[in-house]
Amino acid sequence: MERRLLGNGGLGVSALKKLAILLFVFFMAFSVGAQTTKILIVYFTMPETDGIDTVSGASRVVKNGEVLGNTQFIAQCIQRAAGGDLFAIETVQKYPGAHAPLLDFAADEKRKNARPQLQRRISNLANYDVIFLGYPNWNADLPMPLYTFLEEYNFGGKTIVPFSTHGGSGFSNTIRTIARLQPRATVITNGFTVSRNIVGNAENDVRNWVRRLNLGQ
Numbered sequence: 555m556e557r558r559l560l561g562n563g564g565l566g567v568s569a570l571k572k573l574a575i576l577l578f579v580f581f582m583a584f585s586v587g588a589q590t591t592k593i594l595i596v597y598f599t600m601p602e603t604d605g606i607d608t609v610s611g612a613s614r615v616v617k618n619g620e621v622l623g624n625t626q627f628i629a630q631c632i633q634r635a636a637g638g639d640l641f642a643i644e645t646v647q648k649y650p651g652a653h654a655p656l657l658d659f660a661a662d663e664k665r666k667n668a669r670p671q672l673q674r675r676i677s678n679l680a681n682y683d684v685i686f687l688g689y690p691n692w693n694a695d696l697p698m699p700l701y702t703f704l705e706e707y708n709f710g711g712k713t714i715v716p717f718s719t720h721g722g723s724g725f726s727n728t729i730r731t732i733a734r735l736q737p738r739a740t741v742i743t744n745g746f747t748v749s750r751n752i753v754g755n756a757e758n759d760v761r762n763w764v765r766r767l768n769l770g771q
């Protein structure tokens with residue numbers, strides 16, 4: 555017995571049902587995907603090569619034999635908690651790796667109000683809604699490469715979530731500075747900051763902070 559319906563190009567009823575279900579599933583998957591917040595985690599970090607690990611308060615974390623900058627480590631914790639892509643701000647110039655010369659170099663850069671040239675640009679910024687932005691506190695301020703970065707892009711319509719690592723000063727005024735440099739972005743004021751002395755143990759705190767941000771993931 556032939557069980558085909560006429561006028562449907564020869565497809566049976568059950569095949570049509572399957573097709574409808576497939577289309578529905580595809581549509582739902584696409585629309586759910588479209589609602590997911592797209593996250594980019596941008597950070598600047600400068601691990602010191604003459605330091606010891608953070609138990610003793612130097613500017614680097616050693617995890618599984620890998621040396622990470624303090625802020626880089628927090629960026630990775632954020633990625634584990636929230637997903638998203640990582641982007642490292644890197645300058646064309648090289649910074650001194652040892653503590654004292656780095657302090658002098660950065661102080662000089664700040665005095666000159668320098669805008670160090672950056673290595674790479676973010677090519678697909680339009681894809682992201684939320685930008686986590688991380689940096690070490692340098693001289694109670696943003697490191698100068700962050701000024702270059704914030705002046706090179708327009709984050710209008712996006713949300714910037716600051717995070718930092720520090721040696722005692724917390725954020726200083728850096729969140730206000732970010733808001734001033736990006737007046738058309740929404741800048742979250744309850745960013746995450748952690749002392750370099752305990753940065754290696756901050757993973758849980760980062761996870762809880764990310765959860766409280768309620769990013770709609």
Ligand SMILES: Cc1cc2nc3c(=O)[nH]c(=O)nc-3n(C[C@H](O)[C@H](O)[C@H](O)COP(=O)(O)O)c2cc1C
Binds near residue numbers: 598613622625689695
């Ligand atoms: C050049 C320089 C200046 C710094 N100035 C400050 C400061 O003013 N206040 C503070 O709390 N920490 C200061 N620190 C400490 C760093 O914020 C801290 O070590 C940070 O965790 C380094 O992060 P990183 O390993 O990702 O570069 C300074 C560190 C450097 C290298």
